Amino acid sequence: MARFNRKGTTKIKFLPTIASTTLLPTRAEITAGTDLTENISAIEGWSIANTPIETPDMESTFVKKIDGDDSAEDSSLTLYEDSTLDTIETDLAKGTVGFMCIFSKGDVAANKGLDVFPVKVASNSKAYTTDNEAASITVQFVITDRPALNQTVPAMT
Numbered sequence: 232m233a234r235f236n237r238k239g240t241t242k243i244k245f246l247p248t249i250a251s252t253t254l255l256p257t258r259a260e261i262t263a264g265t266d267l268t269e270n271i272s273a274i275e276g277w278s279i280a281n282t283p284i285e286t287p288d289m290e291s292t293f294v295k296k297i298d299g300d301d302s303a304e305d306s307s308l309t310l311y312e313d314s315t316l317d318t319i320e321t322d323l324a325k326g327t328v329g330f331m332c333i334f335s336k337g338d339v340a341a342n343k344g345l346d347v348f349p350v351k352v353a354s355n356s357k358a359y360t361t362d363n364e365a366a367s368i369t370v371q372f373v374i375t376d377r378p379a380l381n382q383t384v385p386a387m388t
Contacts, residue, residue: 235336242268242334243308245322249330254347254379256332258388264332265322267310272367276306277333277348279378303374306331306348312357312366320355323370327352331372338384345382349375 246264249256256264280303283296310319328351335344350372358367 237335240335240337242266242338243271243274244268244332244334244338246330246332249347254330254349255345255382256330256347256385258385261332261338261385264330265318267308267319270310270313270319271308272311272365273309274307276304276372277331277346278304279380280304301377303348303378305371306350306374307369307371309358309367309369312368314366319368319370323352323355325352325355328375334384340384340386342384343381345384346378346380347382348372348378351375 244261244264244266246256246260248263249260251257279301281301282299284299285294286297287294312319328349331348331350333346333348334342335346336342353371353373355368355370358369
C-alpha cells in the first residue's frame with residue numbers, strides 16, 4: 232500500500248455546472264471550474280455521517296443497531312484573500328450553487344477518489360484580525376444532495 236500526503240496531491244475545484252445526473256463531470260466542466268487548491272489554508276467537513284437507529288429486543292440485553300439516515304457534515308473552506316482579485320468573493324458569493332470536486336489522489340485521469348458535492352454557499356466571511364497572519368475568507372457550504380463519492384477522474388483532453 233503506497234501512502235501519500237494529501238498536501239501537494241489533493242486538488243479542490245469549484246464547478247458551476249455538471250450536466251450529468253450521476254454527478255460525474257466532463258473534462259470540459261472541470262476545466263471551466265475554479266481551482267481553489269493553492270488558496271486553501273484550512274478545510275472542514277466534506278464527509279458523510281450516519282445516524283444509527285437502536286433496535287432493542289426482548290431476546291437480548293445487547294442493544295443492536297441498524298444504519299439510519301445519512302447527512303453531510305458541516306463543511307467549509309478557509310482561503311487566502313487576494314489583495315487585488317476578488318475571485319473568491321464573486322465565484323463563491325453567498326447563495327451561489329455549484330459542485331465542489333475533491334480529487335483526493337490528484338486530478339489524474341483514471342484515478343479513483345473524485346468526490347463531488349452539490350453545494351450552495353451559505354456564507355462568505357472575511358476574517359479581521361490584528362494578528363500577524365495572512366488575510367483570509369471562510370466560505371461555509373451546505374451540501375444540498377447526496378454526493379457522488381470515489382468516482383473515476385475523467386480523461387484529459
